[in-house]
Amino acid sequence: MLLLCWLLHCLLLLLTVAFFTLFERKVMGLFHNRLGPNKVSFIGLLQPLLDAFKLLSKQSMIPMRANKFTYHLSPHLALILSLFIWITMPTLYLMVNMNYSLVMFFCVGSIMVFSVLLAGWSSNSKYSLIGSLRSVAQSISYESVFSTLIVLMLIFLSSYSIRSSFQLSSVLFLPILPLWIICTLAETHRAPFDFSESESELVSGFNTEYSGAYFAFIFLSEYTVLLYSCMLISFLFFSWLIPNTIFFVVVLSLAFSFFFIWVRVTFCRFRYDMLMMTSWKVLLPTSLMVFVCYLPVLM
Numbered sequence: 001m002l003l004l005c006w007l008l009h010c011l012l013l014l015l016t017v018a019f020f021t022l023f024e025r026k027v028m029g030l031f032h033n034r035l036g037p038n039k040v041s042f043i044g045l046l047q048p049l050l051d052a053f054k055l056l057s058k059q060s061m062i063p064m065r066a067n068k069f070t071y072h073l074s075p076h077l078a079l080i081l082s083l084f085i086w087i088t089m090p091t092l093y094l095m096v097n098m099n100y101s102l103v104m105f106f107c108v109g110s111i112m113v114f115s116v117l118l119a120g121w122s123s124n125s126k127y128s129l130i131g132s133l134r135s136v137a138q139s140i141s142y143e144s145v146f147s148t149l150i151v152l153m154l155i156f157l158s159s160y161s162i163r164s165s166f167q168l169s170s171v172l173f174l175p176i177l178p179l180w181i182i183c184t185l186a187e188t189h190r191a192p193f194d195f196s197e198s199e200s201e202l203v204s205g206f207n208t209e210y211s212g213a214y215f216a217f218i219f220l221s222e223y224t225v226l227l228y229s230c231m232l233i234s235f236l237f238f239s240w241l242i243p244n245t246i247f248f249v250v251v252l253s254l255a256f257s258f259f260f261i262w263v264r265v266t267f268c269r270f271r272y273d274m275l276m277m278t279s280w281k282v283l284l285p286t287s288l289m290v291f292v293c294y295l296p297v298l299m
Contacts, residue, residue, distance in 0.1 A: 010083050017223045018048035024261050031265040052216065060212035063124055070122035075210065075217035078115035081108055082221035085228055088162060089235075100160040105232070106150055109187065112225070113139040116196060116206050119218070123209035131205030134272065135189065135196035141279035142186040148287040149176055149183070152294055153236065162235055172297060173237050176290055179283060180237070184229045186279070189222065191264040195272055230256040 022037060022044060029036025037044035062071065085108045088101035098104060113136055120132020153173070157164055186193040197205035207218050234252040241248070270278075 006087070009086065013083065013086060013224060013227075014220060017220055017227065018052055020223055020227065020257065021051070022048045023257075027258060027261045028265055031262075055216040055219075056213050058212040060210075060214050063209050065124040066209065067122040067124070070118045071209075072214075074115045074119035074122060075214040075221075077118070078112065078221035079217040079224075081112050081115065082224040082228075084108060085112075085225070089228065089231060098161060098163075101162040102150065102154060103160050105162070106147065109225075110139070110143060112221075115221070119210065120196075120206035123206075125209050127202045127204075127208045128206050131196045131198070131202045131208070134198075135206060138186055138189075138193065138195060138275065138279075141276055142183050142283070145179065145279065145283045145287045146183045146187065148284070148291055149180055152176070152291050156294070156297075162232070170240055172294075176287075177233075177237050179287055179290070180233065182283065184233070185260070185263065186275075188226050188229055190226065190260055192267040192269050193275060194269065195275065198269065200269075226260065227253065227257065230254075230260070 025047075026036045026044075037047040040047045040050055062068070085105060088098055088105050088108075116135045117132045120128040120130075120135075123129070154160060156170070156172070185191075189196050195205075197207065199205075202208070207215060210218060230253040231249060233256055234249045238252055239249065
């Protein structure tokens, strides 16, 4: 029964991701003063499904000198991990209370960088390799800040469970929300921190050599993690407003997803040295100072 619920949850999640891409394209069209997808069916509602059919039906072109095993493994690994991480989220589809869900989220999120690294290395392309190495360095830099904030929350909540944050979330978390959002943008490789996919200099980054279904798997995994991050922010920072209401969390998650699209449209891509300098010289000292300032409250 639990396996059936998880499969249903994955199916609904992938369907949500498909229509979230339509939502993103519509919002970006609004910001750019254009229409966006509107030709397929009524206001383009079937566009995501036809895009998925197109990608899944296309032939995947495998580079001649690619490492075949890791080339095939990395897209599947990315999709599996992105769906697996949703087990830690207490929702209506999975009535499971994992006692260490917050720690598991951080561990699985850290492992996901290996799928990017394997994709870039196995493609035997300089563009892909540079993109994957950028992603690894970026993830290591911002996970140091992320881990500091997670430890702070673990101490405050006195629990390792995300479900407990649904009841114990506090307005005291709001000062660290900007740091959390910046780290989320960097960890999910969203603009202005999309250095693993820099189209202007790396063609498409680590996924340059992927096409067809494999490209769809990578695409789905990125947006799945983005939606998870939006819902996690809602759980950790705003569930104190209306506790124990899943509907409120879903609406707030959509608001944060709109905010991430807004950031993508508004800001241009950082320089890579500025990204690393911001992490090590600005965000990490700031997070440590915040940790020290919260100690009297935690004690």
